[in-house]
Amino acid sequence: MRFKTSLLKTPKHSDLVGCVSWSNTEEIYSCGDDHVILKWNLVTKETVKVADLPTELYPTDLHLFPRGQLAGKKPGLDQLLLSSADGKFHLISRNGRIEKTVEAHKGAVLAGRWSYDGAGLLTAGEDGQVKIWSRSGMLRSTVVQSGAPIYSAAWSPDSSQVLYTSGATLIIKHLTPNSKPNWWRAHDGLVLKVTWNPSNNLIISGGEDCRYKVWDSSGRPLYSSHIHDYPITSVSWSPSGDLFAVGSYNTLRLCDKKGWSYSLEKPNTGSIMNIAWSSDGTQVAGACGNGHVIFAHIIER
Template sequence: MRFKISIQEDNGHKRLLTCVAWSSTEEIYSCGEDHLLICWHLESGIAHSTVVTEFPNDFYPTDMQWHPRSNHTASAAKTSSLLITTADGKYYLVNKNGRIEKSIDAHKGATTVGKWSTDGSALLTAGEDGLIKIWSRSGMLRSTLVKASLPILTSSWSPDCSMILYSQGGNLLLQSFNSNSKPYKVC
């Protein structure tokens, strides 16, 4: 099977594209250094783009992900949240229309990772400061799960939300939510 997409218009990004996220099987969102949030609709192998919003000039996104429950029901899609992390240490919850619903100071230095838990009840952020923080869906800090000496550039929830996988330098580590456990080095 070959996957072929054509771009019809010239409504794309003019500068570096830094993050993308699926909203549904026919809809992709992208954001980059041009401060644009663009929605791409895939129809019959052709991508049609629409600029959703232009963020402020100091908005430099590093990661983004749609809330996992946004695809389940039509009513949930109306209240779905796009989690966007930025180079200034913040994370944002943005609605489908591109309006910033919440802005949270999360890290010193860039917030490099933002991931919703698989059940959508929480989110994690990781940053250049070597911290991984767990937040409620509404933006309240629940805990600082990891305090590392190096920046954390990638992280992910386990499917059952009981552990976090993250990288530190050349190491891959697992951290359980059990408060007494130490990170387990995978490689």
């Protein structure tokens, strides 16, 4: 089993691509430091510009609630959640209109994620805070106030806890007030990315120490990779939890859930800042530091 990757000859974005998110198994949104949101159709091979963002808006994270999961049943879920470096997050319609902008953090908002049940969203920021918001963007609670920037955060499978990074440690905090957090030292440097899979309840982290690691939900280590040449800039679970993808500088790796590597690709991408899986778990899209969006689908299963 391995990834078969494809890259266009010339990138469609004119600057770093920070984030990608799937709309359905054929359609992807991407945005980057060129202040443009693009929509890619993998069937027709068309790429259209959905929106020109304000020039002061530098995107940091993008999450579209998977279509068909709950989106039709819950109004407001058919929106892109876009966080940005100016401390705001934005709810954007699929045709590119900014429906709402919320002042969320002091300093950059570094992560923005819809919850698995669609009931709300979380943001995490440079100010060391994690906040929970309603679907419409009303503040519900500030669940974390720490002294270190939070580079990445994720929901637990039942959306009752949040997992977040703090320096070299990972911390799980229950949403109920005054609950004691569970924390553990995870890497020998900053933890840059973390993801928690709803199907298998396992966690992957990637760090500045050039390793990726697999953990159970209690923080017990299940796998630690060898040291890579560059920091791990993205990790992403497949929806079913049987595979995950790891991104680094000019590097895209496919692994099984135990951590073992099936394939290693060396595309000319710069750092892969963000990886997103299609809902059927057959392909990934990656946001690349050199303006490209890389596509990879699984072959030879």
